[in-house]
Amino acid sequence: MPAVDELKRIVGEPHVLQGEQAEPYQVDWRNRYAGRALAVVRPGSTQEVAEVVQWCVAQRVPIVPQGGNTSLCGAATPDGSGSAIILSLARMNRVRGIDTDNDTMVVEAGCVLQAAQQAAREAGRLFPLSLAAEGSCTVGGNLGTNAGGTQVLRYGNTRELVLGLEVVTAEGEIWHGLRGLRKDNTGYDLRDLYVGSEGTLGVITAATFKLYPQPVAQCTALLGLASVRDAVALLSLARQGFGASLTGFELIGGNCLHGVVQCYPQQRIPFEGPSAQLPWYALLELSDSESAEHARARFEAVVGEALEAGLVSDAVIAESMAQSQALWHLRESIPLAEKAFGKNVKNDVSVPVSRMADFVETTNAALQARFPGVEHIIFGHLGDGNLHYNVARGQAYTEQALLGLQEDIYAVVYESIRQHGGSISAEHGVGQLKRDVLPLYKDPVELALMKRIKQALDPLGLMNPGKVLQG
Amino acid sequence: MPAVDELKRIVGEPHVLQGEQAEPYQVDWRNRYAGRALAVVRPGSTQEVAEVVQWCVAQRVPIVPQGGNTSLCGAATPDGSGSAIILSLARMNRVRGIDTDNDTMVVEAGCVLQAAQQAAREAGRLFPLSLAAEGSCTVGGNLGTNAGGTQVLRYGNTRELVLGLEVVTAEGEIWHGLRGLRKDNTGYDLRDLYVGSEGTLGVITAATFKLYPQPVAQCTALLGLASVRDAVALLSLARQGFGASLTGFELIGGNCLHGVVQCYPQQRIPFEGPSAQLPWYALLELSDSESAEHARARFEAVVGEALEAGLVSDAVIAESMAQSQALWHLRESIPLAEKAFGKNVKNDVSVPVSRMADFVETTNAALQARFPGVEHIIFGHLGDGNLHYNVARGQAYTEQALLGLQEDIYAVVYESIRQHGGSISAEHGVGQLKRDVLPLYKDPVELALMKRIKQALDPLGLMNPGKVLQG
Structure with a gap:
């Protein structure tokens, strides 16, 4: 194990952490990955980063870069060997x-x-x-x-x-x-x-x-829908009607909204009767470079068209900034409200927008066939072809039983993603979490090219080893 | 020299061209670069491309990919050795x-x-x-x-x-x-x-x-300006007022417009008196997702604001699609009208928008100091920080004298680009034309990384050799 005195010389003694001080850096924020580092090194300038890396190269010490330590895939956590340094960029925050x-x-x-x-x-x-x-x-x-x-x-x-x-x-x-x-x-x-x-x-x-x-005004609307297929048609209509002013298009399963109001009774679904019981909702956001009135008028035109075309069952257009924020707040509360459904198996899926409805239908069916009674928690950025497609225990499983099925559930979902031309990681990355399944779902030629790039730019294999690519 | 029979087997005999048939492919469209190829090979499918490349690898034959042969930098023309094939993708056009x-x-x-x-x-x-x-x-x-x-x-x-x-x-x-x-x-x-x-x-x-x-409506306006500095301020105002609806912002030197109407008398500058004699003009295009009336009303608001702020001397907003097209046509005619100024030395420059005015002032001054009397032909995509910054003979030089100074003019302009944090090739690429000057203006670490990538992905050096990087 090399001595870290030279690192202290480079970044200053207070910025090389070991022992207890290093602990918060060695565990990811969700407590899913824990590793051990030779030291946590906190350089204060680009020059210091360069000198730290040069030292690591000379000593053959692996480097795990870390920012806010919020990775969802264990990308910023070292392995358990204690041989790597964690290179925290936190001091370079200007x-x-x-x-x-x-x-x-x-x-x-x-x-x-x-x-x-x-x-x-x-x-x-x-x-x-x-x-x-x-x-x-x-x-x-x-x-x-x-x-x-x-x-x-x-x-x-x-x-x-x-x-x-x-x-x-x-x-x-x-x-x-x-x-x-x-x-x-x-x-x-x-x-x-x-x-x-x-x-x-x-x-x-x-x-x-x-x-x-900065947009001059922003306005949101919540629209009730019968199906994902209607949501896709609505997206097309909204893109045509709003152009680049359409800055958000989120799909929300009806059960997600009910989960939110169950968890947070001060929030409410802005519909009553059958409109409050629809299987799907879409939250649209419009950013306008003219005025709030103009934004609302445009919304009324496009939503009117969607109602007339039978794509939308009911709609609420926010009448004030506060109401717009309340609608966004409903959407943003879903991840926190998921606990109402128990711990669940999370997927960060993308597929082409045109195949989204088929993906949801066939994946739901495949899961029900294999694991009868699981509950589908589906919401996300439909406009980007990106869904958080999560699977909860429903009435049929205990939390522990469901988590025991996690790998089998992944296998069903990933196979469906493959069949629909999608990606198993839309926005969270690979890290440690998906490193070993990546070769199963990635074009082999592409994977071989990736390895050549890695070899060319990091010939010693010291940069964040064990992440993205197998060692 | 390897025999090309195998290539004929792969793509079909009619699609391997040699001799006279190959000639048009061996010279670039401006007649600046001429090379010689072993053969021109025109595969009809991806599979055929793969087999052709495999054959080239086995035979160590270099490959020069070619599309429409419209490169401005000789990127699709082989060297004179006759050892490479030209791989024309023209048949894969679906x-x-x-x-x-x-x-x-x-x-x-x-x-x-x-x-x-x-x-x-x-x-x-x-x-x-x-x-x-x-x-x-x-x-x-x-x-x-x-x-x-x-x-x-x-x-x-x-x-x-x-x-x-x-x-x-x-x-x-x-x-x-x-x-x-x-x-x-x-x-x-x-x-x-x-x-x-x-x-x-x-x-x-x-x-x-x-x-x-597709935008529902498009509208253009031509605005007269006293300086590049005012054009930059106008861009900022237009981005704020139009948001993503601003789809074009072209800067045009006054002498360029006069060159156009001199070459093409059926075109006209839509200003009279002093407004027709301004040093700079800006052509703005707005793409609207509502209506032509709405587009025009928005233009009036923003142009009004610019006039009030003293950024703009005079303005014409197109009243019809035909008028919009006539204004664009003025801009599009500049490259053809450049012949009115004689053959010139062309530069495809980008600098940060905020340094554009300073770049134009100091580069103009540096050129006048070195080459008194040259004329500046300046127009381009100010909104992208990209100018066609061309240097013509003016009254002071013959065409031949000016072209004899070409390398010296490049040196002055490139040095100024470097000082302003810009790029010597904004949109045309490197090809053969700028390959040998690239090392003078590129960060050496970046250039070394590029060479490693080249080595990793094309270890035999067969892909378009002599382009971008020195051999």
């Missing part, structure tokens, strides 16, 4: 600069996502990346996993928000790639290669992000 | 399918861009990639160079329009990656690596593209 004429912002990897959003807002701009963990996740982690979230329909995943990167390579060199250019065709796209590589090719230390104008 | 619910389209590499646009239009959708060569360039070439064009401000470069790829690797394997997913975080982003690699890593045979709703 917004280095905002350029409003260029609509760009340079942010360090350790900056908490909410702080980056806030900095943009104070400059009169929108940084549209937004997701549940935004109060604690860091932009470095968002970059590492190519995070999605609630605004993808309009603004894309993290990858589409990045213009430039600063990276410390696996050999400890600094790539100064913080370009603020919307066009640059001078060679291979290394930027998008590092984004989404989950720390296995190098360490992203900063990024240049695109900014957007 | 639109394989359009999925309107998923808003995607699968197109083969040899499909002419205009045919792809047309197929989308017939399905009631917009495929927004649009550029001057669209009548003859192919989507394979667009993918290879990550082509830009006139709609980048709203829809991004080619890269941002791609969801999936089918690729024949440098070893002749087929990567089946034609996913139609907007979210898929299961490993490294190979898609964006092949896009923009100019055929040096493998052969793209097909792609899954994003489609968008």
